[in-house]
Amino acid sequence: MIGLRRLTGCNASGATAVAAAIMLVAFAGCTARPPAEPPPAVSEVPPAPPPPTPPPLDLAGKWRLSAAGGTSCVMTFGDSPGASEGSIAPAGGCPGNFFTSRKWTYEHGALIIHDHKGQPLAELSFAADHFEGRGTNGTALTLSR
Numbered sequence: 479m480i481g482l483r484r485l486t487g488c489n490a491s492g493a494t495a496v497a498a499a500i501m502l503v504a505f506a507g508c509t510a511r512p513p514a515e516p517p518p519a520v521s522e523v524p525p526a527p528p529p530p531t532p533p534p535l536d537l538a539g540k541w542r543l544s545a546a547g548g549t550s551c552v553m554t555f556g557d558s559p560g561a562s563e564g565s566i567a568p569a570g571g572c573p574g575n576f577f578t579s580r581k582w583t584y585e586h587g588a589l590i591i592h593d594h595k596g597q598p599l600a601e602l603s604f605a606a607d608h609f610e611g612r613g614t615n616g617t618a619l620t621l622s623r
Contacts, residue, residue, distance in 0.1 A: 530562035533584040534604050537564060539623070545573035546618040553621075555582060566591065574613060575599065589621070 537555040544550040551572035557564030563583040568576060578593040589602045589609050600619055602611035608622035 530585065531587070532560045532562050533589060535607075537582065537589075541621050541623060543568075543572060543576055544620045544622070545613070547573075549573040551576065553579060557582075573619075574615060574617060576613075 536557065536559060538557045539555060541553050541555055542550050543553050549571070552569040553572070553576075554567040554569075555564055556567070562585070563581065566579040566582055568579045570577070572579070575593065576591070576599060578595075579591050579599060580594045581592040581596070583590045583592065587603065588611070589604070590598050591600045591602070593599050598614055600611055600613040602609035602619060602621055608620060610618075610620050613619055
């Protein structure tokens with residue numbers, strides 16, 4: 479009791495002293511604890527990427543692939559409206575290894591012609607009513623109707 483009187487600074491009875499001691503311990507416990515940490519943030523699922531952009535025009539049908547130097551061939555492109563990929567059926571006499579063309583994709587504003595193994599053969603950009611670009615071997619190419 480004597481120690482409690484010194485702490486409280488008053489002449490308290492036993493019950494009052496015990497109550498004061500409990501309050502002192504309770505308040506000391508509240509202020510001595512570090513603030514509670516917020517719960518960890520729940521990681522959000524990233525949004526799905528936007529769908530690929532289709533080419534600026536419907537590619538279905540016959541196209542002429544012409545290489546610098548005068549060689550050319552007809553290719554039949556298949557697709558469905560709004561598609562960003564489709565098939566290619568080359569006719570005979572295609573320049574270089576374009577006779578192996580089997581698929582096209584339209585990615586990041588470029589038409590990419592792929593071979594039967596899925597490897598790119600050329601990347602072409604749309605210009606007015608046709609496509610222009612280079613084959614993977616550096617040959618200048620034009621694809622037109």
